[in-house]
Amino acid sequence: xxxxxxxxxxxxxxxxxxxxxxxxxxxxxxxxxxxxxxxxxxxxxxxxxxxxxxxxxxxxxxxxxxxxxxxxxxxxxxxxxxxxxx
Amino acid sequence: xxxxxxxxxxxxxxxxxxxxxxxxxxxxxxxxxxxxxxxxxxxxxxxxxxxxxxxxxxxxxxxxxxxxxxxxxxxxxxxxxxxxxx
Amino acid sequence: xxxxxxxxxxxxxxxxxxxxxxxxxxxxxxxxxxxxxxxxxxxxxxxxxxxxxxxxxxxxxxxxxxxxxxxxxxxxxxxxxxxxxx
Amino acid sequence: xxxxxxxxxxxxxxxxxxxxxxxxxxxxxxxxxxxxxxxxxxxxxxxxxxxxxxxxxxxxxxxxxxxxxxxxxxxxxxxxxxxxxx
Numbered sequence: 535x536x537x538x539x540x541x542x543x544x545x546x547x548x549x550x551x552x553x554x555x556x557x558x559x560x561x562x563x564x565x566x567x568x569x570x571x572x573x574x575x576x577x578x579x580x581x582x583x584x585x586x587x588x589x590x591x592x593x594x595x596x597x598x599x600x601x602x603x604x605x606x607x608x609x610x611x612x613x614x615x616x617x618x619x620x
Numbered sequence: 621x622x623x624x625x626x627x628x629x630x631x632x633x634x635x636x637x638x639x640x641x642x643x644x645x646x647x648x649x650x651x652x653x654x655x656x657x658x659x660x661x662x663x664x665x666x667x668x669x670x671x672x673x674x675x676x677x678x679x680x681x682x683x684x685x686x687x688x689x690x691x692x693x694x695x696x697x698x699x700x701x702x703x704x705x706x
Numbered sequence: 707x708x709x710x711x712x713x714x715x716x717x718x719x720x721x722x723x724x725x726x727x728x729x730x731x732x733x734x735x736x737x738x739x740x741x742x743x744x745x746x747x748x749x750x751x752x753x754x755x756x757x758x759x760x761x762x763x764x765x766x767x768x769x770x771x772x773x774x775x776x777x778x779x780x781x782x783x784x785x786x787x788x789x790x791x792x
Numbered sequence: 793x794x795x796x797x798x799x800x801x802x803x804x805x806x807x808x809x810x811x812x813x814x815x816x817x818x819x820x821x822x823x824x825x826x827x828x829x830x831x832x833x834x835x836x837x838x839x840x841x842x843x844x845x846x847x848x849x850x851x852x853x854x855x856x857x858x859x860x861x862x863x864x865x866x867x868x869x870x871x872x873x874x875x876x877x878x
Contacts, residue, residue, distance in 0.1 A: 653732065
């Protein structure tokens with residue numbers, strides 16, 4: 535393994551190649567995700583709301599409901615919706 | 621100040637309005653920045669590189685040079701440029 | 707105005723200084739926004755939900771309600787909530 | 793396949809599950825990339841500069857060199873470095 539100014543060239547190359555390969559794989563999966571959203575859209579689904587649903591599914595249901603309750607309280611306090619308790 | 625489900629509505633409104641006003645100001649400045657870049661582009665400057673320069677100017681010159689040196693060592697080790705010490 | 711390799715140095719400096727001054731102003735406002743959120747938190751408000759409210763206020767109320775309806779349909783279809791029509 | 797308010801529940805579930813599975817795979821790869829950077833750091837490499845190198849490798853070498861030349865012209869014009877032509 536040759537050194538360039540104290541840099542272990544072979545080791546550096548190996549790290550760079552591993553990262554680049556992984557980044558390619560990651561990009562391929564990101565493209566697949568985009569394709570599935572596109573397919574869902576083609577079937578009449580709203581992709582923006584689909585994203586929101588997928589994000590909400592990651593939360594604990596009890597926590598999600600609590601946050602929804604606080605959101606509704608705030609919105610009611612600001613006159614954005616009718617009071618949720620009425 | 622009326623309460624809505626335990627939420628101090630007046631206080632909440634005040635916070636929301638302060639944040640919205642500040643966000644508007646921030647957006648106006650962001651638009652100004654975009655305009656200056658546009659003007660620079662109209663005068664023949666490369667805006668991408670202008671951004672890079674402005675980012676580099678935030679760094680301490682000694683640190684910036686050290687990082688540039690390491691970058692060149694890595695690039696030489698990977699055969700992207702000739703060895704900087706040659 | 708001196709030229710450096712075809713670059714109008716004075717003009718470049720003027721652009722850079724204008725952008726840097728604007729970026730400082732923008733950062734100061736971003737810090738102010740952070741402070742207001744901190745103050746709201748200190749008064750018992752949930753800053754994450756406050757952010758969500760501010761984002762929702764930017765939308766047209768009719769559009770916001772339509773999206774909420776679709777969201778609930780999707781969540782019901784996925785068994786995340788009871789059917790909204792029941 | 794049951795319908796909920798006009799939503800094809802089975803089809804929606806299938807899309808959601810496909811997306812969630814792909815997102816998991818993507819996250820696993822992102823974690824792998826983080827691990828490789830951590831390993832590189834443990835071997836004495838500067839991960840920030842490693843990231844920069846990997847980003848630069850994606851560019852066409854001729855374009856990269858041209859941009860580097862413009863960057864140096866700008867920096868010289870701003871007195872950040874000595875004139876590259878001296």
